[in-house]
Amino acid sequence: MRLYFDNAFLRELPGDPASGPGLRQVHGAAWSRVEPTPVAAPRLVAHAAEVADMLALAADDVASPDFAAVFGGNALLAGMDPWAANYGGHQFGHWAGQLGDGRAISLGEALTADGARHELQLKGAGPTPYSRSADGRAVMRSSIREFICSEAMHHLGVPTTRALSLVSTGEAVVRDMFYDGHPRPEPGAVVCRVAPSFIRFGTFELPASRGDVDLLRALAEFCVWRDFPWLLGEHAGRPLGHLQLEHLFDEALFAAWFREVCERTARLVGHWMRVGFVHGVLNTDNMSILGLTIDYGPYGWIDDYDPDWTPNTTDAQHRRYRYGWQPRVAHWNLARLAQALSPLFADAAPLQAGLDAYAATWAECERDNACAKLGLEGGEDVDLALMRDLQALMHRAGADMTNCFRALADIDLDAPQPSLDPLRAAFYDQRRLAEHAPALEDWLARYAARCRADGLPHEARVARMRAASPRYVPRNYLAQQAIDRAAAGDEAGIHELLDVLRDPYGEQPGREAFAALRPDWALDRAGCSMLSCSS
Template sequence: MFIAQNEAPDVTFDNRFVAELPGDGESSNTRRQVLRAAWSAVQPTPVANPQLLAHAADVASQVGFTEAFVQSPAFANVFGGNALLPGMHPYAACYGGHQFGNWAGQLGDGRAMTLGEVVNAEGERWELQLKGAGPTPYSRTADGRAVLRSSIREFLCSEAMHHLGVPTTRALSLVSTGDMVVRDMFYNGNAAPEPGAIVCRVAPSFIRFGNFEIFTARNDIANLERLVDFTISRDFAHLVDAHADVTARRAAWYAEVCERTAQMIVHWMRVGFVHGVMNTDNMSILGLTIDYGPYGWLDNFDPHWTPNTTDAQGRRYRFGQQPAIAQWNLTRLADAIAPLFANEADLQAGLDRFSQVYIAEYEAMNAAKFGFVQRGDAEQQLIRECFKLLYDAEVDYTRFFRALGDIPDALPEHDMLWLLGDVFYDNAKRDTHADALRAWLLRWHVQVLQHGRGFEARRAAMHAVNPWFVLRNYVAQQAIDAATAGDPSLVRTLLTVLRDPYTEQPEYAEFAGRRPEWARHKAGCSMLSCSS
């Protein structure tokens, strides 16, 4: 049902995805293989009692929603799945994907549906997508719902990443449904009812690598070609004027996707973020971080860490492996669009661009984290040695770099190691590596002073890339526990904190501490799954 015109905001939907790409000829909502179509028409399944728990005011404004509309019952009804705005055309996208390195066939939006594409007053396009609004033809055996636990994580993480400066989808709203949803959190036979919720996520486009893969896997080259050219026209319009030749335009598009992906991964590594499920269906064509499931930020620096219990044995998606996986995924995208190219050199050039951009920007990023202006052999050696020491001594990644930026030009007389503060997780490891850490700090200090930048300028530059606050899993879990018990206020508090992650906020210091020992093996803090 559509809400009344007098309750609706003054926004414009043009819905190009459904207008210009082939849709599913079958209108039923039965789970099935959907052939020769980019999307299927769907309708959200109504919920018992939609209530707005939190929203991102800047996202609402960007879309074109007033605060008065956001606070109205109509907003909760629309973004809880009980009503539509005039002009919305809900659909679920058809896509496939490689999951954990293996082709998984048709996947699609099984618990997500795009309500429509808003074009705001500035001409910006924003897709509004509900996650947890009920079943679609792609839900397979699932119910299409999401629980409060995973919805809070997605809502907060989307906004945390944006304010950290990481390319990402955004989150407009978090709505509780008043319904219970049964989930087996760790797929171990212990299913239980949990409160349901729906997140509205927002992005210029939700097209993924898997949208292209499914057409190629089915030898539907005509629709593959339509999707590629549509994506360029809508989401990479600058390439249309720059390249009259269609093949050159498509090659430039693929190279830009590779470049954007490289830049995204560099930002992940900068802030210590681990996605957890880098399947090709979770890779955005715009180079945005998408689909927040079992993610996490590093506590102690460990390149082998993954937050995903499903990946605990193989650790395919561990922190240090993310650049290589991104390149592997881009190669799968190249395989998918290869039928549109006579010369594979065009695609190889894009993959080469990924490597070039990643290496250059990763090195520049690390230099910035360490306060270096130059990036010579001495600086590179110090960086390599530091990461090994951080791993061996079990040092907190975020707090170490923040403390490093506070080390002054004139060293105090007392032990320099204690300038780092509370960054160690294991006192025995701290003591074992204390001398090596002291020696490294002294060498770093000598080197950074040679760059000629004064303390205040160096600290400001380092603090601009090394956040004071990241959304650690134990902090998010505290908000989840409180909201599950009926108090969503901590969700709103964290939304305030994460909006300014590079500024020290003493009143919220409790949320910026290293992981407490009680959270080391606690469900939701260190052990997560894809269950939502």
């Protein structure tokens, strides 16, 4: 098993003079060296073959006991130089100070033959200087959820970190899932996460909060150089030190960088809203500078359409991170990033321009989502109003978001009065549907008229709708079923679910059960509707 490492994050940025997992406040440094804590019996439970291929790892590499040893935290390959990153963040709207990688340890930055950079990071590999009162470990249930969702999001076309492997540790981890005084031992696991960069908004917030402008500037220059090299134009690929000596990192370059971060974030949120994903804990330390979905914790998938739903029990009272608020929370988080970066600018105008670009890009994404999911070519304001009216009816009548949008493509729009029949199976309560049926039929009549005015051929309209609205998503109850089977000794459910989610937009005859409505037993079941940050 060969991987070539170029650990630029360690080479180019200042580090913690101390090493090891002892808890401490780390000043003037972007990282701390710390090695994974070995586990009793690492065993590969599952891996994503696509990610292994991306890293040029052969099937024999994955099958080797060395693979589980390395990606379970018991061994290192040549060139690996593990570290935990130092960052802060706003959590639930309040500044939380230093946070850092509390249960994530990066092994190194692997370079592949195509020149791509892939940071390999173990989640659940033991304590770091940033673990606070935690043990740095992860349980199997949360690790299965992260492993499955990371790959599902990729196949859905949503920007995301990836998951290479899921390794059981052979050790128990004690967790109080709902922080209610009932801890219990659970099987431990380690997920290997893969991304070009794990830098997040909070990476810049921490030095800014401490008045450490030198580190703030170093981080910004490094991030542009490594993660946004196209912004350097003809200077891309040159050594960072040379570019710094030539003072190429000026305000205009930082402004272009911030604008791209804002636009990427808007497009990311647009994808979340399109597929019905709720992150659940959109703190600034969980926002990727590259516009990736990062840190899968108490996430959830909309079943019955409810813009006020949050899967996070910690957020149950205020619902800050509810589905419908994700666009505004992302904007708020970007404003915190702008505040952190302000020492690099003479005035706020370029930063405000970036925030304005977020608003414009999100508005464009919202219009595009409406057109795609409704099968329209237009993009007019009427299309957005049509979508919002449908969403309001879906909420009142209790429609399943995924199945309702999927079934919408089956409506006969040439009928004098389009029938609700193709949609009926997408509603959870037929009595509620009957109550709102007249309003839904009125909407269908308006929709049919709009489609006729649009002029998009039937086949093109259906293809457009099905490309935007998945048939299969990793619903919470599906993940919980895989978790329950694994707990009973049957890990095949993990592989079956992952295989279905590799083709989320296809019909997949024989697998219709994976597209079924949320069953009644899952409505109040832990892991299906109720999740915490330790889930």
